Amino acid sequence: MKLRIIITGGTFDKHYDEIRGTLGFKDTHLPEILTAVRCTLPVELEINQLIDSLEMRSSNRERILASCRAAAEEHIVITHGTDTMVETARVLGEAGLKKTIVLTGAMVPYAVNGSDAMFNLGCSIAAVQVLDHGVYIAMNGRVFDWDNVVKIREKGIFEERQSTHNGD
């Protein structure tokens, strides 16, 4: 089994620019992480884009979908900002590809103390190997179906849709 990881940026890969004093993008930390965790799974890395997910437009999501469609691999992990991860998952889910696609991200950048990036990446890499075709989000130690998940922004966590719309 070979895995493709499509990198889109998000908090996961944010980098502290010490000259400007700001958080932004410089490069991805994925190669460094995969080496550190001694991942032996064959992985193809693709830097699709490096942006904050709040800046994702329809065209950005189409670029991700196009990569998923074109990928030779059947198993795909996508690193993505958390703010609009659900929207991108919907675009991919509605496309109905015959692939297993898991989106993940981080609430705290990999480069910052107390980051959830490595844990979330681990969740997504295990999930993508075991799950049936479909589109999923792996966050908070859980795996959600693309059409049954929301981000509760003020809490910074993902939940199942119904659990937040009681009485619907």
Next chain:
Amino acid sequence: MKLRIIITGGTFDKHYDEIRGTLGFKDTHLPEILTAVRCTLPVELEINQLIDSLEMRSSNRERILASCRAAAEEHIVITHGTDTMVETARVLGEAGLKKTIVLTGAMVPYAVNGSDAMFNLGCSIAAVQVLDHGVYIAMNGRVFDWDNVVKIREKGIFEERQSTHNGD
């Protein structure tokens, strides 16, 4: 779904004792980790033992098996030293419990730079939720069946049994 994590020590939880200048056990880092990664899955933590897996005897493995058997939860993650993880997995696998059990560990302690602990824990927590009943090892970004895995000690990685015994 509720998850039980059975803690047995291993490199994962090793702690640097600055007075003695040695690595040993003091307490588990699991509560700290689960908070940092903002895991929202209900998790029951059980400190079964805190030892180096090279010191595991038959009685130690029986204690782990007894905990798995007694657990109310159907999904169980076990943190374990890597050196004899395969042996413990065999004891659990041969018991044939109607549960999903995933063993994981770390090559570098959580408390040391470049640790694989958080990544491996993420892999195991996602895998245990998705896999059928059985006993598995989640290491190196992969998920192995208990009866088809070996640790290649000199490389510090896990592999499928057949891939290392070509020609059997």
Next chain:
Amino acid sequence: MKLRIIITGGTFDKHYDEIRGTLGFKDTHLPEILTAVRCTLPVELEINQLIDSLEMRSSNRERILASCRAAAEEHIVITHGTDTMVETARVLGEAGLKKTIVLTGAMVPYAVNGSDAMFNLGCSIAAVQVLDHGVYIAMNGRVFDWDNVVKIREKGIFEERQSTHNGD
């Protein structure tokens, strides 16, 4: 000898707010750091303000000067943003207090990988105990007199004034 550390914020103490996705101030990391490094010097911590040094106005600097003047301690370290550290040092230097005052800061926040915060704090704490009365800046492993230092913003380092104005 008792030391006072006057905390004013700056990059040193910036904290990642995972809900907003921004770097800002929440609290100081100084108590945590002093415990970790097992500092046995008696230290009085004072949170004077927690701001970015680019937002420092004359009134902010007066508040720092007032604290230095009022302090019972003869030895004072000030954590400060690097962008206007030189300006604050000048205000303190011109006041001519009979105290030893060392300003320090960080180019990368304490909470971010690869931070220079602990090293710089170490420099400042050693320097303040050994130097004569006066106002100094400890950055880049060096100790500068307040009236002979500039920050080279595009390089992110401090240098002696004359070395950057050749030919004056």
Next chain:
Amino acid sequence: MKLRIIITGGTFDKHYDEIRGTLGFKDTHLPEILTAVRCTLPVELEINQLIDSLEMRSSNRERILASCRAAAEEHIVITHGTDTMVETARVLGEAGLKKTIVLTGAMVPYAVNGSDAMFNLGCSIAAVQVLDHGVYIAMNGRVFDWDNVVKIREKGIFEERQSTHNGD
């Protein structure tokens, strides 16, 4: 001013060997640290030896003394294990070289969470630039004279000699 750092190993530079599961020596972290903290002081690094200070014999200390004597630099920092740092300082102190020599080390390795290595290195680098000729130990945020310091092993800290021999 040019600084020489004489590296002798000690807890400061201990490295976790993930294959053997032990702490030992592989290489020094000094170049990495000096880059991270953006030290602009000219520094000459010398790996004198890489050993645990409990294994230091008279010949090991003679090798350090020989390096100090031979050094072109007047300012020397020595990284050293804490257990016998005081003994090495005495050998150097009794030699009465016309140089400023500061020994430092760490209670927790640089590569382990919560390390005091960067802080202590910062202390020593500032102290060595400011102090008169002599031999000193920089630990716990303090600077001690070589002939007036002891390590209190059970507390893991350094103190002045007289403060521990009240009533002598």
